[in-house]
Amino acid sequence: MSAGEAVGQTDVVGSDGLAEVRLPGYPLDWHHRAQEQYDELAREFALIAVNRGREEPAQHQVPRRLLELVEALTARFAGVT
Numbered sequence: 001m002s003a004g005e006a007v008g009q010t011d012v013v014g015s016d017g018l019a020e021v022r023l024p025g026y027p028l029d030w031h032h033r034a035q036e037q038y039d040e041l042a043r044e045f046a047l048i049a050v051n052r053g054r055e056e057p058a059q060h061q062v063p064r065r066l067l068e069l070v071e072a073l074t075a076r077f078a079g080v081t
Contacts, residue, residue, distance in 0.1 A: 042077075045070045 013019045048062055048070050 049074060
């Protein structure tokens with residue numbers, strides 16, 4: 001089987017270290033919207049994380065559970081682009 005052939009196995013990789021993946025019927029428009037929403041949320045989490053140590057009035061403080069969520073998601077998905 002050559003490197004350029006599409007197969008139904010996930011462990012077949014070409015000589016360049018890449019594998020071709022096909023997703024027939026996958027809704028790309030939905031994927032792009034979901035990616036945009038994720039990117040926006042990630043930016044908001046980054047802003048929360050950056051501003052965490054600053055003194056803020058009580059009405060502007062971020063809830064503790066949200067800060068914990070930001071830390072957990074940042075650590076879990078740090079390598080995802």
